[in-house]
Amino acid sequence: MLEIKNLHAGVDGKKILKGVNLIIKPGELHAIMGRNGSGKSTLANIITGRDHYEVMEGSVTYNGKDLLDMSPENRALSGIFMSFQYPVVIPGVNNTYFLRAALNAKLKHQGLKEMNGVDFMHLIREKLNRVQMDETYLTRAVNDGFSGGEKKRNEILQMLTLEPTFSILDETDSGLDIDALKIVANGVNNFRNNERSFLAITHYQRLLEYMEPDFIHVLFDGEIVKSGDKSLAIEIEKKGYSWLEK
Amino acid sequence: MSYLDQQFDALLKYWPDEDKNIRTLRTDSFDQFNTIGFPTRRWEEWQFTDFSKFIKKQYRLSWSEDLPSIPKSIPGLIPDLNFILIINGHYQSQLSALPDGVRVSTHLEDFNADQNIYTSGSNQNPFHVLNTAMMNSGVPIHIEPNQIIEKPIQIIYLTTDLSEPLMNHPRFHYHIGENSQATIVEHYIGLSDQPYFVNSVSHATIGKNASFNHVRIQEETESASHIASTHYQLEIDARLNATHFSLGGELFRHDIQITFNGNGGDATLNGLCLTENHQHHDQHVTVDHQHDSCNSHQLFKYILGDKSSGVFNGKVIVRENTKQTDADQSNKNLLLSPAALMNANPQLEIYSEDVKCSHGSTTGQIDSEALFYMRSRGLTQRKATELIIGGFAEEIMKSISNENISDYINEKINQWLRSSNNDD
Numbered sequence: 001m002l003e004i005k006n007l008h009a010g011v012d013g014k015k016i017l018k019g020v021n022l023i024i025k026p027g028e029l030h031a032i033m034g035r036n037g038s039g040k041s042t043l044a045n046i047i048t049g050r051d052h053y054e055v056m057e058g059s060v061t062y063n064g065k066d067l068l069d070m071s072p073e074n075r076a077l078s079g080i081f082m083s084f085q086y087p088v089v090i091p092g093v094n095n096t097y098f099l100r101a102a103l104n105a106k107l108k109h110q111g112l113k114e115m116n117g118v119d120f121m122h123l124i125r126e127k128l129n130r131v132q133m134d135e136t137y138l139t140r141a142v143n144d145g146f147s148g149g150e151k152k153r154n155e156i157l158q159m160l161t162l163e164p165t166f167s168i169l170d171e172t173d174s175g176l177d178i179d180a181l182k183i184v185a186n187g188v189n190n191f192r193n194n195e196r197s198f199l200a201i202t203h204y205q206r207l208l209e210y211m212e213p214d215f216i217h218v219l220f221d222g223e224i225v226k227s228g229d230k231s232l233a234i235e236i237e238k239k240g241y242s243w244l245e246k
Numbered sequence: 247m248s249y250l251d252q253q254f255d256a257l258l259k260y261w262p263d264e265d266k267n268i269r270t271l272r273t274d275s276f277d278q279f280n281t282i283g284f285p286t287r288r289w290e291e292w293q294f295t296d297f298s299k300f301i302k303k304q305y306r307l308s309w310s311e312d313l314p315s316i317p318k319s320i321p322g323l324i325p326d327l328n329f330i331l332i333i334n335g336h337y338q339s340q341l342s343a344l345p346d347g348v349r350v351s352t353h354l355e356d357f358n359a360d361q362n363i364y365t366s367g368s369n370q371n372p373f374h375v376l377n378t379a380m381m382n383s384g385v386p387i388h389i390e391p392n393q394i395i396e397k398p399i400q401i402i403y404l405t406t407d408l409s410e411p412l413m414n415h416p417r418f419h420y421h422i423g424e425n426s427q428a429t430i431v432e433h434y435i436g437l438s439d440q441p442y443f444v445n446s447v448s449h450a451t452i453g454k455n456a457s458f459n460h461v462r463i464q465e466e467t468e469s470a471s472h473i474a475s476t477h478y479q480l481e482i483d484a485r486l487n488a489t490h491f492s493l494g495g496e497l498f499r500h501d502i503q504i505t506f507n508g509n510g511g512d513a514t515l516n517g518l519c520l521t522e523n524h525q526h527h528d529q530h531v532t533v534d535h536q537h538d539s540c541n542s543h544q545l546f547k548y549i550l551g552d553k554s555s556g557v558f559n560g561k562v563i564v565r566e567n568t569k570q571t572d573a574d575q576s577n578k579n580l581l582l583s584p585a586a587l588m589n590a591n592p593q594l595e596i597y598s599e600d601v602k603c604s605h606g607s608t609t610g611q612i613d614s615e616a617l618f619y620m621r622s623r624g625l626t627q628r629k630a631t632e633l634i635i636g637g638f639a640e641e642i643m644k645s646i647s648n649e650n651i652s653d654y655i656n657e658k659i660n661q662w663l664r665s666s667n668n669d670d
Contacts, residue, residue, distance in 0.1 A: 092637025
């Protein structure tokens with residue numbers, strides 16, 4: 001369970017989040033909506049531990065552990081995952097090798113046996129199928145030469161393989177055509193169960209048509225100004241954000 | 247009298263019965279060396295490399311009494327290759343194994359066949375000239391015409407643990423016969439903590455429609471000064487695929503030339519340098535297009551840690567009235583430390599209109615976004631750094647098709663990554 005209490009945070013000395021409170025329980029999918037600059041990405045960066053982001057006040061705990069004290073890799077090993085808005089190209093590093101190294105780091109952390117190449121290939125082929133990616137993926141470098149849609153599907157593929165318990169989907173719908181959006185949403189939906197929770201960050205309501213949230217929060221100027229169920233997204237679609245802004 | 251004068255005299259006395267023409271070549275070259283002298287930083291082509299410390303050292307030529315007992319396991323031996331073993335400058339023919347179609351000859355035979363090889367490509371380079379004066383090791387290797395030599399030939403040029411500073415001037419000539427195909431690994435490896443000096447010259451003549459794969463591995467210790475010249479000459483329709491990998495030596499300077507002697511030649515030259523501590527690696531490449539329909543591709547990458555420094559100077563010349571030249575040159579560098587330094591200078595000199603040429607150079611640090619991306623998947627900073635650097639090197643490693651050779655070099659890269667403290 002992720003618990004954010006009175007979070008004040010920013011980057012390079014500039015305060016962006018001004019007292020965010022949020023509790024995400026196992027099995028829940030929360031969506032954070034808001035205009036550009038409202039602090040959505042800052043929240044994601046604070047949870048995952050990106051450099052240069054600083055917390056001025058408040059706390060973020062995950063299953064009772066203080067997340068803010070942990071390195072990005074330890075957060076990942078504890079079950080936190082982020083599907084990046086802009087997945088990074090890593091030239092010369094093979095997808096298969098990278099993903100297997102990440103999975104084995106996690107298995108090792110959990111005290112489990114690391115996976116050999118053959119078993120991993122079985123696993124990855126099955127996962128590839130779920131996001132409708134072909135096998136050429138296996139020989140390519142991480143995100144190198146990938147189209148926008150392929151990059152986002154690769155993020156979901158990594159999520160399905162690493163099986164995190166808490167996943168942030170940072171603008172996972174941006175830059176996707178409707179077919180790719182359906183594949184991505186399907187991947188997430190099939191992955192949902194009563195233990196895994198999600199935080200979907202988006203400024204379009206479209207994603208939420210395919211991926212049903214339990215709660216929706218509207219972030220404005222670093223604060224959650226409105227929370228509700230999925231009907232809130234429909235209301236925002238009709239009326240825009242201005243009625244929610246102070 | 248300088249130590250070099252003494253060593254040169256000693257060399258002449260050591261081989262009193264040497265052929266008089268070779269003797270003349272040596273003395274002429276030594277006179278030429280004395281006229282030119284060691285490079286200073288005022289010389290344009292040498293300005294980024296400081297020889298002042300090197301010049302103060304003194305080295306003795308290696309004689310037969312410097313041949314140690316043969317080590318039980320030969321360092322650097324790559325599995326399943328043919329090989330030629332040279333220890334402290336001494337060719338161990340009884341320990342070498344060569345296939346049919348490959349022949350080792352003598353410098354006397356090579357000299358009598360074509361004297362020009364000994365002076366071509368020297369370009370007033372004092373080290374090239376000094377090698378010609380003092381060459382004391384290395385062999386000419388002949389690949390007979392119409393031969394496909396499947397198994398690569400590895401030359402191991404080993405410097406063992408020395409008790410005093412020694413120098414060697416290896417001279418390799420590769421004659422790749424018409425329509426033949428061969429891979430030669432020229433591998434320098436050192437074990438000595440004593441200062442030592444290796445001054446090599448290699449000359450490859452790639453015959454009509456022949457294919458030559460050349461892998462050069464330089465893994466001297468950091469006590470070594472390794473200076474080298476390599477000249478590739480391509481006849482009509484000849485192909486060269488050269489990969490140069492260097493991680494050793496306190497001071498490393500390599501002048502590489504590619505000359506097309508006929509139309510239709512195709513040359514790929516890739517290089518990877520790994521440096522740390524106070525190492526300095528300087529590579530100068532000249533590709534001379536003076537015939538039609540020749541291609542040349544160059545990619546040189548440097549990975550520099552600590553206070554090490556690198557120089558890449560690449561020049562592509564396309565002569566007047568040549569047609570259909572396709573040449574590119576790229577240099578990419580990764581600085582792992584704020585104190586590491588790179589000087590890059592890619593140059594094009596184009597005197598013809600019918601060309602397709604490109605060149606470029608980039609120098610940067612480890613991409614912090616990539617680092618965070620990998621850490622967010624659970625990899626440690628160290629592992630992520632290793633993967634990023636390994637990925638950077640991968641582009642060069644792709645050009646080596648023999649897996650045993652690329653495995654060997656990859657293992658060296660991994661060892662280097664694991665031992666360096668560059669990720670702090």
